Amino acid sequence: MKIVVTGGAGFLGGELIIRLLAAIDEGVLGLPVDRIESVDLVPSPVRDHRVISPIGDTADPEFLTEVISEDVAVIYHLAAVLSGGSEQDFDLAHRVNITATTHLLDAIRRLGTRPRFVFTSSVAVFGGDLPPVVPESHAPQPESTYGAMKAIGELLVNEYSRRGFIDGLTCRLPTISVGPGAPNTAVTSFASGIIREPLGGQRAVCPVPHDTRLWLCSPETITENLLHAARAETAALGGWRVVNLPGISVTVEAMLESLERIAGTETRLLVADALDARITRMVQSFPGELVTDRALRAGFRPESDFDAAIQRFRARTAPEPTAT
Numbered sequence: 001m002k003i004v005v006t007g008g009a010g011f012l013g014g015e016l017i018i019r020l021l022a023a024i025d026e027g028v029l030g031l032p033v034d035r036i037e038s039v040d041l042v043p044s045p046v047r048d049h050r051v052i053s054p055i056g057d058t059a060d061p062e063f064l065t066e067v068i069s070e071d072v073a074v075i076y077h078l079a080a081v082l083s084g085g086s087e088q089d090f091d092l093a094h095r096v097n098i099t100a101t102t103h104l105l106d107a108i109r110r111l112g113t114r115p116r117f118v119f120t121s122s123v124a125v126f127g128g129d130l131p132p133v134v135p136e137s138h139a140p141q142p143e144s145t146y147g148a149m150k151a152i153g154e155l156l157v158n159e160y161s162r163r164g165f166i167d168g169l170t171c172r173l174p175t176i177s178v179g180p181g182a183p184n185t186a187v188t189s190f191a192s193g194i195i196r197e198p199l200g201g202q203r204a205v206c207p208v209p210h211d212t213r214l215w216l217c218s219p220e221t222i223t224e225n226l227l228h229a230a231r232a233e234t235a236a237l238g239g240w241r242v243v244n245l246p247g248i249s250v251t252v253e254a255m256l257e258s259l260e261r262i263a264g265t266e267t268r269l270l271v272a273d274a275l276d277a278r279i280t281r282m283v284q285s286f287p288g289e290l291v292t293d294r295a296l297r298a299g300f301r302p303e304s305d306f307d308a309a310i311q312r313f314r315a316r317t318a319p320e321p322t323a324t
């Protein structure tokens, strides 16, 4: 059987595919899966004979019918237009974040096999007048196109699950930091950039005030929790198939203090402030902390602390020792 990862060529899709392959190798996946299909506009960068890359558009129903075959055990739906891109291009965001999600759910429904469907939502579904710690029952009130479309996706996944068409689970992801690679179109891209770039000796710009509080999680904990989502027990979640994934609540100032503690003052001084009102408005509409009890009860793992996230990022990006 196979696992399908839409958006498999993206940052998180690549990380997830590597983790899924390791779980197969370790014999801990718990599913009879022998290959992974990365469904994206471009091929997966992961080089492994078990990774296949059907190239196509998730908004194309014919393409989806080819990809969603009876031997699919789990579908991870990651393909999306991110927060900055959605704000810039409403029509593209609507096509990829809503129309494609509906086509995908319908292709799975036609199978009749009710596979596990994991949808990656975001804290951007929240907005409005938020309490300092957002309870599980807080109603989404998005203040961005991206957040509104993620909220619509959550409701679709919930309804298709309630009707018995899929076995759905929405994971609301914290902002990921410290992520590798280049900046992307997410308005929270700086949350990795202000750490990653200075650690690589490069200058970085911080577009938000330092007292801005973020709900963060490292890529390692996120991929571990997405792996868990493939077989997590959903019965205890009742009729609401949405969990807030664990994270840590940190201010930008605390992140920079972590950077200084680990890499020194000179490294921290590579970060300059250049306030961006648009980014600040959107990021400050997201919650800084959420209750995650339902996720923890369902076996998702908590995040540790931001120093550990930086240390892990450093360890994975450290150059290989050269042979002498």
Ligand SMILES: NC(=O)c1ccc[n+]([C@@H]2O[C@H](COP(=O)([O-])OP(=O)(O)OC[C@H]3O[C@@H](n4cnc5c(N)ncnc54)[C@H](O)[C@@H]3O)[C@@H](O)[C@H]2O)c1
Residues within 6 Å of the ligand: 006, 007, 008, 009, 010, 011, 012, 013, 039, 040, 041, 042, 056, 057, 058, 059, 077, 078, 079, 080, 081, 082, 096, 100, 120, 121, 122, 123, 173, 174, 175, 176, 177, 184, 186, 188
């Ligand atoms: N990175 C984060 O901090 C974060 C936080 C919360 C939620 N998420 C969610 O996690 C998921 C993955 O995020 P990411 O950071 O890896 O994003 P990314 O931009 O790196 O990856 C998205 C992928 O989707 C693909 N894609 C876009 N439109 C497509 C289409 N029409 N057909 C096929 N593929 C298409 C892109 O080519 C890209 O490879 C997204 O759903 C995102 O909303 C990410």
